[in-house]
Amino acid sequence: MAEIAIVGAGFIGLASAAWLMRDGHRVTLFDPSGVGQGASFGNAGTFAHYACIPVNNPSVFRDLPRFLLSSESPFRLRWRYLPHLAPWLVRFLMSSTPHRYEASARALAALLGHAQAGYGPLLAGPELQQFVRPRECLYLYSNGASFDAARRALDLRQKLGVSFDVLAADDIRQLEPALAPIFERGVLFSDSWHFSNPQGFLQTLFEHLAAGGLTLKRSTVSAVQPAADGASLVVEGGTQRRFDYVVIATGARSATFAQQCGDRVPLDTERGYHVRYPGATQLISRPVGWAERGFYMTPMSDGIRVAGTVELGGFSDTRNRSLLDLLTFSSKRALPGLDSPDSSWLGFRPTLPDGLPVLGRSRASERVIYAFGHQHLGLTLAGVTGQIVADLVARRAPPLDLAPYAAARF
Numbered sequence: 001m002a003e004i005a006i007v008g009a010g011f012i013g014l015a016s017a018a019w020l021m022r023d024g025h026r027v028t029l030f031d032p033s034g035v036g037q038g039a040s041f042g043n044a045g046t047f048a049h050y051a052c053i054p055v056n057n058p059s060v061f062r063d064l065p066r067f068l069l070s071s072e073s074p075f076r077l078r079w080r081y082l083p084h085l086a087p088w089l090v091r092f093l094m095s096s097t098p099h100r101y102e103a104s105a106r107a108l109a110a111l112l113g114h115a116q117a118g119y120g121p122l123l124a125g126p127e128l129q130q131f132v133r134p135r136e137c138l139y140l141y142s143n144g145a146s147f148d149a150a151r152r153a154l155d156l157r158q159k160l161g162v163s164f165d166v167l168a169a170d171d172i173r174q175l176e177p178a179l180a181p182i183f184e185r186g187v188l189f190s191d192s193w194h195f196s197n198p199q200g201f202l203q204t205l206f207e208h209l210a211a212g213g214l215t216l217k218r219s220t221v222s223a224v225q226p227a228a229d230g231a232s233l234v235v236e237g238g239t240q241r242r243f244d245y246v247v248i249a250t251g252a253r254s255a256t257f258a259q260q261c262g263d264r265v266p267l268d269t270e271r272g273y274h275v276r277y278p279g280a281t282q283l284i285s286r287p288v289g290w291a292e293r294g295f296y297m298t299p300m301s302d303g304i305r306v307a308g309t310v311e312l313g314g315f316s317d318t319r320n321r322s323l324l325d326l327l328t329f330s331s332k333r334a335l336p337g338l339d340s341p342d343s344s345w346l347g348f349r350p351t352l353p354d355g356l357p358v359l360g361r362s363r364a365s366e367r368v369i370y371a372f373g374h375q376h377l378g379l380t381l382a383g384v385t386g387q388i389v390a391d392l393v394a395r396r397a398p399p400l401d402l403a404p405y406a407a408a409r410f
């Protein structure tokens with residue numbers, strides 16, 4: 001049995017704790033904000049095992065100018081952040097060539113292929129399973145030309161083992177009659193599901209694990225000091241604590257820790273937003289995505305959450321009013337029965353330029369394990385990530401080859 005610290009209590013930290021405790025280890029979580037308060041709090045809640053097409057794909061060369069100029073674009077760049085972002089952006093564009101995009105898609109599909117099995121220990125008990133809504137995700141196109149442009153990506157998904165049905169306008173209306181009749185084509189992804197309350201799920205998972213000995217320290221970790229036989233955490237205020245293993249699961253804030261452990265990773269953030277419509281949950285029965293507008297509308301336990309958009313702009317807390325307006329305006333156009341949102345949220349997706357997470361041991365110590373950079377898929381990939389973390393600690397063979405996810409790829 002080892003003493004293990006996990007820094008970060010989001011989907012990745014909690015899932016790692018669940019898998020490590022299954023092996024009998026003693027686990028301490030460190031997070032100043034408590035459980036599930038980072039990107040894990042306000043996401044769209046979808047288990048998107050079909051989402052193997054990374055954001056870095058060849059269509060960005062065609063779409064980027066339009067994305068940057070259109071007021072209806074779900075993609076924004078804060079120009080003041082550009083000097084800081086430039087190295088990341090160059091790598092992102094280099095990762096968007098057909099060859100490198102396909103390599104990322106393959107590596108994502110390989111991970112996603114284990115995503116459902118990875119959730120096993122996280123859904124151990126009815127109090128956890130009650131958050132799972134087994135309703136397949138529906139992804140819609142309001143414009144036939146956008147659907148045609150997405151055909152190649154759909155073909156690649158199919159080649160990589162994703163199964164789905166393509167729907168016409170009438171099929172869409174039959175599935176979700178409250179939607180406005182503006183959608184020409186749709187895709188229904190088999191075997192996907194969603195959480196009715198992602199943070200509620202994480203809190204319940206935490207309580208379940210705490211009953212078995214998991215502890216949470218509400219402290220900020222300021223440094224990780226790797227060593228051959230373990231690692232020390234320096235906690236804000238200067239206290240040091242030594243552990244046999246340390247897991248870095250701090251999402252978008254992980255680059256500094258990686259650097260302290262000998263790895264330079266070009267991690268940045270894709271800012272994303274949600275607005276919430278209280279009540280209204282009966283309007284749709286499943287997560288409904290609108291491709292051209294870059295968001296999902298998900299029926300949650302407390303209302304419909306409209307979540308998505310991508311803003312490259314760093315960690316400023318200032319919200320982009322025009323993206324929140326776009327979410328509100330577009331969701332009401334898709335679902336005319338919606339009234340007014342009562343709250344909004346901004347979160348920071350952790351994103352590497354090639355769209356793949358960093359999973360594996362650090363350069364400076366094999367006792368420091370990286371588990372971050374899950375971009376749009378941290379909820380979906382949480383279980384398999386936890387499984388990999390536990391396998392690395394136990395020196396068991398992980399469920400797949402980890403080479404594509406190594407920090408050393410940069």
Ligand SMILES: Cc1cc2nc3c(=O)[nH]c(=O)nc-3n(C[C@H](O)[C@H](O)[C@H](O)COP(=O)(O)OP(=O)(O)OC[C@H]3O[C@@H](n4cnc5c(N)ncnc54)[C@H](O)[C@@H]3O)c2cc1C
Nearest residue numbers: 008010012038039040043044046221251272377378379380
């Ligand atoms: C709008 C939006 C929609 C999304 N929709 C989906 C979806 O439908 N499906 C899906 O799979 N994914 C989705 N995602 C992505 C998903 O939310 C993220 O990939 C995931 O939450 C990342 O989890 P994490 O645990 O790595 O990071 P986080 O949840 O951000 O957790 C990191 C934690 O580390 C803590 N931390 C940071 N620094 C320190 C420190 N120095 N010391 C201690 N603790 C620290 C933070 O407080 C935070 O709690 C979405 C994201 C957004 C923004």
